[in-house]
Amino acid sequence: MPDPVIPERNKKLDKKDPNPCSNCSYCCEYVAIEIDKPETARDFDNIYWYIIHKDVWVYSDHENDWYIQFNSPCEKLEGHLCGNYFNRPMMCRDYSVKHCSRYGDGDPEEKVLFKNEVDLFQYLKKKRPAVFEKMKKRLDLKKAPKEPLSSPILTP
Numbered sequence: 001m002p003d004p005v006i007p008e009r010n011k012k013l014d015k016k017d018p019n020p021c022s023n024c025s026y027c028c029e030y031v032a033i034e035i036d037k038p039e040t041a042r043d044f045d046n047i048y049w050y051i052i053h054k055d056v057w058v059y060s061d062h063e064n065d066w067y068i069q070f071n072s073p074c075e076k077l078e079g080h081l082c083g084n085y086f087n088r089p090m091m092c093r094d095y096s097v098k099h100c101s102r103y104g105d106g107d108p109e110e111k112v113l114f115k116n117e118v119d120l121f122q123y124l125k126k127k128r129p130a131v132f133e134k135m136k137k138r139l140d141l142k143k144a145p146k147e148p149l150s151s152p153i154l155t156p
């Protein structure tokens with residue numbers, strides 16, 4: 001399971017804590033599916049289409065794998081607890097808090113995150129100017145919002 005994009009990070013995992021997931025259920029509140037690494041203007045246009053949908057983000061991790069993330073909680077959640085514990089899918093069984101980005105010793109956080117089109121266009125302008133110019137020819141970016149609607153992109 002890819003790591004969720006977690007707002008609260010770098011807590012220290014206390015190995016003696018009997019419930020390190022206490023008051024947290026972030027990893028049950030999204031679905032992330034790996035997508036092909038975008039290369040062309042058309043690929044980024046597809047990402048543009050994804051992220052103008054409500055609660056859909058795209059990110060890449062530090063291994064340069066790309067994911068589409070649907071921020072949609074599992075229907076089986078009961079508060080922060082699993083209401084389907086004994087019948088939970090393998091994806092849930094395989095996931096370990098040891099790999100959780102909430103903790104400092106978890107997997108690294110995402111490298112690029114597009115929560116909206118402003119994040120995407122700022123990234124393209126800076127990192128993929130040729131793609132940005134191509135898209136600019138087709139889109140009227142003057143009508144696009146100027147400021148990120150949420151948190152800014154995270155780039156190295």
Ligand code: SF4
Nearest residue numbers: 021024025026027100
């Ligand atoms: S594994 Fe991480 S994201 Fe999932 S509930 Fe535990 S602390 Fe939260």
Ligand code: SF4
Nearest residue numbers: 028074077082088092
């Ligand atoms: S089945 Fe349970 S563990 Fe799996 S995503 Fe849903 S609430 Fe979380």
